[in-house]
Amino acid sequence: MMELFLHQVLAGIATGAIYACMALAIVMIYQAIDHLNFAQGEMAMFSTFVAWQLLEWNLPYWAAFAGTIALSFAAGVLIEHVVLRPILRAPALSHVVAFIALLAIFNSAAGFIWGHGIRSFPSPFGTQPIFGQTLVSPHNAGIMGMTLLMLVLLYLFFRHTRIGLSMRAAAANPESAQLAGIRVGWMLALGWGMAAAVGSVAGMLIAPIVFLEPNMMLGILLYGFAGAVVGGLTSPVGAVVGGVLVGVIENLVGTYMPLLGRELKLTIALVIIIAVLTIRPSGLFGRHIVTRV
Amino acid sequence: MTSAASAVKAVSMSAPASRPHRAATLLEARDVSVRFGGILALDGVSFTAAEHQLLGLIGPNGAGKTTLFNCFSRLYTPASGDILVGGQSILRHPPHRIADFGIGRTFQNLALFKTMSVFDNIRVGCHRLGRSDFLSNALHLPWVRGETEEADAIARELIGFLDLAAVSERRAADLAFGLQKRVELARALASRPKLLLLDEPAGGLNHHEVEELGLLIRRIRDERGVTVLLVEHHMNLVMSTCDKVVALDFGRKVADGTAAQVQRDPDVIRAYLGTKRR
Ligand SMILES: Nc1ncnc2c1ncn2[C@@H]1O[C@H](COP(=O)(O)OP(=O)(O)OP(=O)(O)O)[C@@H](O)[C@H]1O
Ligand SMILES: [Mg+2]
Numbered sequence: 398m399m400e401l402f403l404h405q406v407l408a409g410i411a412t413g414a415i416y417a418c419m420a421l422a423i424v425m426i427y428q429a430i431d432h433l434n435f436a437q438g439e440m441a442m443f444s445t446f447v448a449w450q451l452l453e454w455n456l457p458y459w460a461a462f463a464g465t466i467a468l469s470f471a472a473g474v475l476i477e478h479v480v481l482r483p484i485l486r487a488p489a490l491s492h493v494v495a496f497i498a499l500l501a502i503f504n505s506a507a508g509f510i511w512g513h514g515i516r517s518f519p520s521p522f523g524t525q526p527i528f529g530q531t532l533v534s535p536h537n538a539g540i541m542g543m544t545l546l547m548l549v550l551l552y553l554f555f556r557h558t559r560i561g562l563s564m565r566a567a568a569a570n571p572e573s574a575q576l577a578g579i580r581v582g583w584m585l586a587l588g589w590g591m592a593a594a595v596g597s598v599a600g601m602l603i604a605p606i607v608f609l610e611p612n613m614m615l616g617i618l619l620y621g622f623a624g625a626v627v628g629g630l631t632s633p634v635g636a637v638v639g640g641v642l643v644g645v646i647e648n649l650v651g652t653y654m655p656l657l658g659r660e661l662k663l664t665i666a667l668v669i670i671i672a673v674l675t676i677r678p679s680g681l682f683g684r685h686i687v688t689r690v
Numbered sequence: 691m692t693s694a695a696s697a698v699k700a701v702s703m704s705a706p707a708s709r710p711h712r713a714a715t716l717l718e719a720r721d722v723s724v725r726f727g728g729i730l731a732l733d734g735v736s737f738t739a740a741e742h743q744l745l746g747l748i749g750p751n752g753a754g755k756t757t758l759f760n761c762f763s764r765l766y767t768p769a770s771g772d773i774l775v776g777g778q779s780i781l782r783h784p785p786h787r788i789a790d791f792g793i794g795r796t797f798q799n800l801a802l803f804k805t806m807s808v809f810d811n812i813r814v815g816c817h818r819l820g821r822s823d824f825l826s827n828a829l830h831l832p833w834v835r836g837e838t839e840e841a842d843a844i845a846r847e848l849i850g851f852l853d854l855a856a857v858s859e860r861r862a863a864d865l866a867f868g869l870q871k872r873v874e875l876a877r878a879l880a881s882r883p884k885l886l887l888l889d890e891p892a893g894g895l896n897h898h899e900v901e902e903l904g905l906l907i908r909r910i911r912d913e914r915g916v917t918v919l920l921v922e923h924h925m926n927l928v929m930s931t932c933d934k935v936v937a938l939d940f941g942r943k944v945a946d947g948t949a950a951q952v953q954r955d956p957d958v959i960r961a962y963l964g965t966k967r968r
Contacts, residue, residue, distance in 0.1 A: 559820050559837055560827040566814040569803035576763055577881060578789030578818035587824060631805065 405652045406645055411537035413644020414544050415606070418599035419614075419621025420628060420636035421547060422592050427630050429568050429588025432492045436499035437596055438618030440476075442611060443503045444469040444597030445604045446511050449518060458521045462601060466594045473593025477586040485585075507611040518604035540602045547595060548637050555633075564588055616666075620647070623666040626673050629680025639681065643669055713740040715777075716917045717762070717885055722771035724757050724941075731757045733941040734771070739885075739919060739934070744911050746932035746949070747921045750961055753938040755921045756798055759887050762919075763795050764788045775885060789818040794883030796874040798890045798921075804863035808873050811862050812848055815880025816841040841880075848876040852906075867894045879910070886916045892924045900924055904931045929953060937961065 422441065426434045434440075444465055451461035480499065484491045522539035533541075555561040567574040567584035575581050599621075600614070607613050624643045628635025647665055673680060717739040724732040732754045739745045747755050760766040761773060764785040773780050775791045783791070794815070803811050820837040849858050852872050857865055862873055871891060878886060888907070892900045904927050911918050922928045928935060928949065935952040937945040939961035945952045952958055 554828065557838060558827040559817070559841065560824050562810060562813055563817060565806060565810070566803050566817075569805050570801055572765060573797075573801045573803065573877075574814065575786050576765075576788060576795065577814050577877070578786055579814070580786045 401652070402649075405648050407533055409645030409648030410641050411533050411541065411644070412648065413624075413641035414537065414541040415599070415603050415617065415640075416620040416624040416643050417637040417640025418540065418544050418547070418602060419596070419617055420624035420640040421544070421551070421633055422596035422599055423621055423625040424628070424630060424633055424636040425551075425588060425592040425595055427625070429564065429585055429592070432489065432496070433622065433625075434592070435493070435496040435618075436503060437592070438614030438621070439500045439503035439507075440469070440473075440593055441596035441600035441603075442614045443507050444472075444593070445518065445600035445609055445613075446507050448597070448601050449511075449516065449604075449609055452519065458519065462521070462598075465597050465601065469597035470590040470594040473590035474586045476593070477589035481585075481589070482582065485582075504611050511611075513611060516609040518601070518609045520605040536605055543598065543602055544637060547598060548633060551591075551595075551633055560584075560587070619666045620644075623669045623673075626670050627680055629682040632680075632682040635680055635682025713742055715739070716741045716743075716775065717919070718774040719758070719762075720772045720774065722758070722761060722768045722773060724754070724761060724766055725769050731941050732761070732768070735938065735941070735943050736771075737936050737943060737946055739917055741884075741917055742911060742915060743934060744907065744918045744920065744932050746928035746935040747919055747938065748923075748925070748928055748935060748952075748958075749938035749944075752940075753961075754941040755938060756889055757941075758938070759795060759889050759919070759921065762885075762887055763793060789881050792882070792884030793887065794878035794881045794885070795887035796871065796878055796889055796891060798893065800867075800870050800874060802862040802870055802874055802877070804861070806862060807859050808854055808862055808865070808876075809845055809849070809858045811873055812845040812876045812880050813841045815877035816844050818881050819844070844880055845876075848879055851879075852876045868899065879914070879916075883916060885919070886910065887919045887921075889921045890923065891920070892922055892927055900927055903927065907931055 419438070419441070423433065423437055426432075426437065447468055448461050448465040451464055452458065456464065476499070480495055481492075484495060520536040520539065522535045525535060555565055563574065563579045564584045564587060566577065567579055567581045568588070571581045574584070603617060604613065607617065620643055621640065624640030625636050626639070627642055628637070628639030630636075643666065646669065650665055715738045719735055719737055722732055722735045723730065735754070735758065747758070749755055757766065761768050762780075764780060764783075767781065775793065778791075780788065780791055780793075803814060806814075820841065849855055852875060854869075854872060854876060857869060862870060865873065871893070875888070875891065891907070892903055895903060907918060907920065908931055910916055920928060920932060930949075932949055935945070935947065935949050936943060937952055937955065937958045939957070944957040944961055945955040947955075
């Protein structure tokens, strides 16, 4: 009984690491622009197709991996410049429309270029069981490791570099940041680039599990949102913890309430989002900001 | 100690104890006008501030003081007129270059980076002193590290100067209003400004704290060689600390001179007694 529970928690952590990866990308953009980017999942999916294409062209895995990150970063910067810069001061609804347009564009572009067939995507982590156990597959362990690594790198970047500090400042108060000499527009573009890069890593790690096809990110994005919301939307650590929590909850509900778990899988994510927003809008790690009036 | 800290010392040493008789002009507002829809918030305002001067800017509510500061810091662009700093028009440069002109400011209603620590807020103020690009930051190249250490040293020096050590790791938004104002002052000083714009720094302070603030502002001017523009409703503070006072009313300059001259000026007296008309 206890063993089943532990097993399911562990498995939940493993899937949760995927959501954590996605939640991390969501939080990065949210921090920079104060909006949730609904196209984030499709951007990650498109990046993953690019990686697949590079692999098809016989690049070694890690070269394709690095190349995809670089291309995604550049694409993120470009999207900010071309699509979002012109509507920077427009109301939130304009942003939502732009995000939905981006979502549709990436989804259909991927279908147009690579077709709608389901493809397999390789895992770089091999098949050798780690530590002689079979509970957590090597790939899932690899996802956890990569997510933690990204978290640490992002933390170091935002804490200890001048540009990282400037990006946080530009998001927190654009006027004051500009006054300090920071080019706020560029910081936004960098934020988009970094979020696209993090998203591409998430996509490449997820694809071996869910298989590669234009709609692969639909469910995952929802769970990523749930993770980000649980974590409070403003904290990268919160995003990772939130993502893992959501994975564990999903797995436990699936185990102990099989009917609910199977039929209403996506509903669980929605219920979590709504529950957190009602009970504790700032999430577990979010900081509540009181506006002085 | 690092080079930054010694540079701070060097600046304080070389700052003149007494000002030269005929100081050069640092800031010149030439016929500045700003319009918001129907109202003329500034109507052809001209004045100059000399280097190392402590200039008070007074006027009733809505006179246009903050609007003028917003022009000096490139948040607003005047409809006409020009603003020169060190003889160069700042209007011909993009807003993010304002720090390079040596202009630093604080805000009437605070504009801190609320979610960031006091220390980080001040470090952002040092931004213009660094030059590194995204790639070297991402890879954390050695010279980026040197730059970061320099910013840390400047921030630490200011935390000592403004007595913020006890709260340096606290989130800015969690501090009391008066402390937040001091953090903003530290952030402004971190850019090593030549011209410091203070918008109602005495707001929310008690009588004793206002007196201390007056001394602090003089110290900043004397030790750091900064020209200070002070917007204040607290007349005692303005009259006791400023070398020169400019009075605005309804967007127009109504007086310009020493504190004593401006205090006696009939237009100034009328502007203040007549505030009831609003
Ligand atoms: N962004 C804006 N849009 C429209 N009107 C504005 C704006 N900023 C200022 N004003 C108007 O311009 C005039 C000058 O305002 P300003 O804030 O400069 O006054 P102030 O001298 O700083 O007053 P206070 O002492 O109350 O701070 C006021 O009539 C104000 O309503
Ligand atoms: Mg004002």
